[in-house]
Amino acid sequence: MGMAFSRALALVLLTGLIGCASPASDDQSVADGPEKTLSPEAQAFQEQCDDNIARLEQGLVTLENLAPPFTVDSVLNPLNDFQILLYDSASRTGLYEAVHPDADLRDVAGKCTAAYSDIGTRLSLSRPLYEAVAAVDVGSAEPDTQRFHHVTLQGFRLSGVDRDKKTREKIRALNDRITKLGQAFDKNILEDVRYIEVSPQELEGLPEDYIAGKPVGENGKVRISTRYVDTIPVYTYAHSDELRRELRQQDRSRAYPENEQILEDLLSARHELAQTLGFDTFADLVTADKMTGSAGRAQSFIDDFHDLVQPAARRDLDRLLAELKTLDPDATQVERWQAMFLEERIRREQYDVDAAKMRQYFPYRKVRDGLFDLVSHLFGVTIRPWDTDTWHPAVEAYEMYEGDKLIARFYMDMHPREGKYQHAAAFSTQVGIRDRQLPISTLVCNFAGGNNPDDVMEFSEVRTFLHEFGHLLHALFGGQQRWAALSGIATEWDFAEAPSQMLEEWMYDKATLQSFAINAEGEPIPDDLVERLDAARQFGEGLTGNLQIFYSALSLTYHNQDPATFDLMDRMLELEAHYSPMPHQDDTYFYANLGHLNGYSAIYYTYMWSKVIALDLFSEFAEQGLRNRELAQRYRKAILEPGGSKPAATLIEDFLGRPYSMAAFARSLGVSPAGAGPVE
Ligand SMILES: [Zn+2]
Structure with a gap:
């Protein structure tokens, strides 16, 4: 999912040392908020945020004043401690900014995010810290430590930390300009909603509930906007060619000129x-x-x-x-x-695939339980409710066990409500560090089924659920690293969408689907419908x-x-x-x-690049069985658990026993894989 991806990775960008894209914010202290009285919860959150910022500021001073000898213990370990605090602070505020029901708290969180982001930028441009890291000899260190050292130095250099002072100032100013131009670009797109007015007859072909929601105005016309809620039904169902043409013309002209x-x-x-640079x-x-x-x-x-x-x-x-x-x-x-x-x-x-007729087989709770069963079966883990406080009564909380051992936790905030983030995404919530702290992630979606167990999902929403769960598993299973900067999804950006897109493939598996796709009469989704779905998907x-x-x-x-x-x-x-x-x-x-x-x-391009890899990884399951536990464990060990501790290309080769190729993707299109060589 687009937003899912950008949210998840924005965090990596924000908190990682990838300075070239880090926003450089204005120097606004979070404490200088508006004069109005905050809600008690927002007030408490702001105090905690101010506390964290003070600790991070102190930490930055300490890191910039390290004295030789520069070693793993004296430099990399304190840097890791600093990053754990920065990541955890930034993930918590990023999540609350998107989902917290208290509008005051969301505002406070937004300001905290900007402050953490600025600390990340300053870290990435810190010359003394860079020099200390560069001086560490990791020649005899463990491979993951060598990788951490390499990735950190690369991030520093891409930020321009090794340039002279004047150049560094220019870089910071350019980054600031880029951030502001980007925000203006996004804002224009978001705010430019256009409307067309057409006669009610033009709505022929659209679903009845859609037409019912479009009152006829005094001029005898109905108004249609360029929002998704209007464009998707119109493009899909409207018989009027002129209506579709005109709406798309407006839609694709937004924010112009x-x-x-x-x-x-x-x-x-x-x-x-x-x-x-x-x-x-x-x-x-x-x-x-x-x-x-x-x-x-x-x-x-x-x-x-x-x-x-x-x-x-x-x-x-x-x-x-x-x-x-x-x-x-x-x-x-x-x-x-x-x-x-x-x-x-x-x-x-x-x-004969009718989206409206399929929905009956996907009540939210059955889908969720079915997905938990699939993951438990494949990876030998159990998922149990976690008794803890959350930010809203609708939020579900779970713990993941392997045998008796608690290995991860996660939240699921799955249903829409006022003021909540409107897309689907997996948010890192606590970075997983081996022998130190558990990985925690949060799925944020907007599916039906909040109050009524009979509420059903669209087939496309089931796909989104699987996709986001793929991100979640990557963060949780990969959250056993020593270095925060290599934990979970902290891998190359153009690999990050592979585990999520791969898990989507299970929704076309008859055995998986029939284990949970059951309607109110207790009938599982029919064989022939699953087959037609599979046939229709290639088209x-x-x-x-x-x-x-x-x-x-x-x-x-x-x-x-x-x-x-x-x-x-x-x-x-x-x-x-x-x-x-x-x-x-x-x-x-x-x-x-x-x-x-x-x-x-x-x-x-990263979407398609990751998709090619996802289908290549999935080809092993297609060959050896989608319920094959041994293979699933091998996948977990080779691809998910290492997080970013090895280059993604190495992980893939470890799993496949060969470099990745485009052949599986070519087969998915029904074209000959001949000539589909490695993705070079
Ligand atoms: Zn995604």
Whole structure:
């Protein structure tokens, strides 16, 4: 999930030593809050936050005044202690900022987050600390200590700590400018909600409950917004071609023209930062510590992926055109605003998969219990309720045991409420450190089923549940490291979506699904429906992959050239013509409203990169059995438990016994894997 990923990793960025992307905030003390009286809970939280900041400030002074000899004990251990405190403080505030029911407390938490973030930036630019770390000889240390040392130094250098004072000041100012431009870019997207007004007849084809929620105004028209709650149903169900076209035109023009100049400035500032740090482009800087390692390798991945996905996308498109011709015999091409509508028709008519009819099999509590059973079965753990206080009565709390040994804890905040974060994400809550503190994570979702055990989930929500649980397991099983900076999901960003996307595959497994997908009459989901689901899923994957790779190319290319040398629109149209099988929709400005251009900068490709790896890892299960406990334990040991203590490519090779390749992904598209070599 997009937000899930960016939230989870924002934390790594925030608290790790990846200074190039760390926000540098204004020097605002948390204590200088608004004059109004805070709720007692918010007041207590603020005091705790001020306490932590004081301890961290003191810790930073201590780290900057370390005296030789510089050793693992005298430098790396205190740095680790400092990072544990910083990570735990920042994760707790990040979580509360997103989910706490007390609005005062959410505000306080937001300010704390900015303060912790600034401490992270200062750590990453601390010259004395850098010199002390660089002087530590880890030649005879354990491999994980060597890795920690390597990753820490790399983070320092990518932050520019080894530059002269004047350059460091320039870097800090550029980072500050980048943060502010990014915030302005995001804010414009968030706030620019557009509306169209159409006659009620235009709503033909939309679900009855949707139409019922659209009152006719005094002018005899209904208003439709560019929010998801309107766009998804309209694109999927509206019979009116003109309605879909017009809404998409508005949707894809949001934040235009304001964001055009902001994006140009953002790209320029990033380019200048990269050049200041000795890189050709920002894409090279931001990939330096990823699996790809360079913009060139990311670009060749994009092109290889495109070559593979293109035949499948063409095949999908031919089917859409055939379907369109049943409605309009003169049609010669499928337009962007027609794709979702035609896909839904094909799924319903040719695969008999009706999302509305499937929901009965997915009551929230059965799904949850079924997922717990699956995880217990595969990994030999038990999950028991944890009797503890939480921030809201609806929050569930659990403990994970291996035999009699308590190994992890987690919260699940699964249902919507006013003021709560609206996407799905796994939030780190306490970093797991071997023999010292348990890993704690929190799943935050927005599923139905809060009060009524009969409330049912959408099939797509079950998929989200599995996805986020994949992140959770990575954090929990990986939370037995000695070094906080290597614990759990603290791995390369472009690997982090692999365990989550892999777990999604179990939702197409008949045995797994039938163990919990049971309706109110006690009937499990029928065999033939599971089979149709599996058949239907391949359809559309080509076009989806093709779209994702166009976004990836856009994000990389914008950051891989001097922004003074190209026009945003011209470059987007060139890439769209090359990567996308459908024509550009006139009068749309996608670059102005693709929020990932801020959050992900050059590396949107990470979704598809992780997906290729996820399917490669899953191919072992497909071959040896989805309920194979021995294999699951091997997966846990090789992939999840090491966290970031080894490069991700090594973890994958440890598990597969070979380097990863694109073959499994090619098979998933139904195209020949011939020529699908390693992901290089
Ligand atoms: Zn994710």
